[in-house]
Every structure is written in C-alpha cells, then in structure tokens.
Amino acid sequence: MTTVLLPRSLLALFPGVERRHEVGAGTVATVIDELEAAVPGIRDRLVQAGPRLRPHINVFVDGEPGDLDTPVETSSTVHVIPAVSGGA
C-alpha cells in the first residue's frame, strides 16, 4: 500500500482523522480521490479548479515534487505539505 502523510493544519479541519493513511497505487489524483472517500471534503482543501493542486499545497512522491498526474507506486510515500508562504 502507498503511505500518505497529511499535515497538522489539514488534520485540524477534520477532527479524528489520522495523519497517516494507507491507499492504493495510481497517481496523486487517485490517491486524493481515495482520501476523499474516507474523509469527505478533503479533496476541496487540496485541489482547485482545473483540476490542479492548490497553489500553496506541495505534494512530494518519494521526496520528489509531484502534481496530480504524478505516478504513485505501491511502495511510495506521499507527503502533503503546505508551502512556506502566506506571511503575516
């Protein structure tokens, strides 16, 4: 299974949801779709019109920056990390 690690600021919006998730392989998009099935509403927090990742959401697949089309292997680890931006 692919391991997904979610950021604290995202978990705060969904009380009770764990930081670590195990999902099927595919692409970043299918990973997010699978998360959405388990945590309704989470896709809207990560994906905007296009569809594409929100501008200040970074997704790393095995340490490399990815987008919605990036392949995800069964052995992959996906980090979702808010960008260091937003200021004040």
Place this chain on the structure above:
Amino acid sequence: MTTRTMLLVGTPKGAFVLESDAERTDWSVQGPMCEGWPIHDIIVEPGSGALLAAGGSPWYGPAIFRSEDLGATWTHSSVGLTYGDDGEAIKTTWSLAAGPDGTIYAGVEPAGLFRSGDGGATWAHVTGLTDHPTRSGWQPGNGGLILHTIVPHPTDRDRVWVGISAVGVFETRDGGATWEPRNNGVRADFSPDPHPETGQCVHKFAAAAGQPETLYQQNHCGVYRSDDGGEHWDEITPGLPGQFGFPLVTDPRDPDTAWVIPLNGDDRGRYMPDASAAVWRTHDRGQSWVRSGDGLPQANAYLSVLREAMARDTLEPVGIAFGTGTGQLWHSADAGVSWNLVTADLPAIWSVESVVLDS
C-alpha cells in the same frame, strides 16, 4: 429572561466571539476560531441560531464554517462552491446573508453568488449573475473583484440585491435567474464616464427598517439613498466631512436613521479625518448628519474601518460596534452617541456582527 449579547468578529487570523449582557459594558473574548483561517464575515442563521463564517485559507481555499454551539466547535464545507473545473478558481468567500425562506447566500472572490438550502452544507452557483452581459467588463477594486454585500428582500424570496467592487449594485426579482444593474445616480469619478451602467465602486449598502425599497449606500464616491429599490439613487453626502468611507448600517426600527464612518479620502491614507475618530449618523434620511466622537480618540487616531466592520444590535437603545484595521473594537450602547473601547488587541478587524440572544 436573560439577555446575552455577542459580537462576532472576523479577522485575518480567525474568528473571535465576544460576549456581554444587556448592559453591553463588560465583554469576554474567545478565539481565535475556524483554525485561524482568514474570516471575512460571520452571521447567525435565523431559526437555528447557528453561526456561519465565510473565509478562505491561502493554502486550503474557500470555505464556509458552521458552529451550532456558538463557536465552541466548527465544521466546514465548500461542496459546490466552484465555478467548475473550466472556470476560475475561487479564492475566498467574502459575505453571507440569510433570505426570508432560510436560503443562505454567499458572495465570493472572484465575484459571484452562491446559495445553500441546507445551512451551508452544499452550495449552488447563481449563474444568472455571472452570466450577466456586463461580466466581461467587471474590474476589481483595491480589495479584488469581490461580491461583498448581499441584501435579501425581507419578505420576497425572489428579490435580492448584491454589491460588487468595483462593479456596483445589482438586483434580481426572479430568484436569481436575471439581474439588473442598480447604479443610476451613483457617481464613478474615477471613470471617463462618471455615470456608467456598471463600474461604480460600491463599498456597502443596507435596507431601511420596514422599508425594503429604501436603501442607503456608502460608495467610494459619496453616500446615497434610494427610495425605489435602487432604480435611482440620490446623493446624501452633504453634511459629512468627506465622501469616502466603507461601512454603513441602518437602524433596526427607524427607517430614517443610519450610521457611517467617513475616512479622509481614497488617496490620503484612508484614516478618519484629521486623525480624529468619529462615527456620523443621520436621523432624517441623510438630509443632515451628526458627528459623535465622545469616548473615541480625538487626536493622533490614524484609524481605518473596513466595509463589513460595523454592526448594530436590536436592543433599545440600539448598540453599535465597529472594529479598526489595527485591531481596536469600539462599542456604543446608546445608539452611537458615546463610545467605549472593548479591546485594543485583536488582529486587524475585517468584520463585525452583533447578536442578541434571549433565554
């Protein structure tokens, strides 16, 4: 019977709830709520008493928060809050209002209107406004292309007025299917044509109590009143120290009374004239204005107040509250005659709403 009064405050660092009693003298402060998201507007849902907060995160996008326990816990949703995958991404939600049938309306950036029939759980785009033939010419104001004011008719569910910066006022009389600009008589001094059909920089407007065809408007270019539902506006700026300001509220019982906070001008720093803080009120539909600075700093007060950052309650005498761009929250328990500082230490205040609860 016990009366609880609350001030719901939106800031770039979350929502705050301040509570007092009928005297409205001592206030407690709770917050920040909504996970510290920037919050532009907070309302109370009629009937349920739930709090609804509109905002948007720079990371996680737009959402409407809902609390059914006066702010202790919140949920959020943006289901349906989209122009579609082929449309523009919605940056944030700016304004909320409740219609007479319980419909909740939300205004967003870039400007558009959404409505919810289930208390904010799901949203539907009011396409008639976005499809207006003038849409391609809409230009943003300094705060962006935002739909910041929503005034539902108090009894006719098919009639709603909205305000968009810097586009102007629109009204629908058919439940949102079609919209008409309502800017006749309002100046646009910054435009080559000072009286265009759209392009007016409306800052805030509100309906008069018991007279839904009477609207008061604070514009970039003056203060106005309409007695025919916005089909024509008459300027009522004379008597004020300037034409520029953001907020405007109307009395809950007297259709002749409204309050504004003039600033010194759009290109002069946008603070209170002569750095002397004051709220101005009319009791005669804008024919004359009364200044009140009693209790407010009268020197070296470089204060600004944004469009949503003034509110009134429904008590007698009516309570008025306003928040500044530098985090001071002021309250008057005597209809704006004298003022007391509630707190000086909040983040920049974007919105204030007053609530009265009887139990």
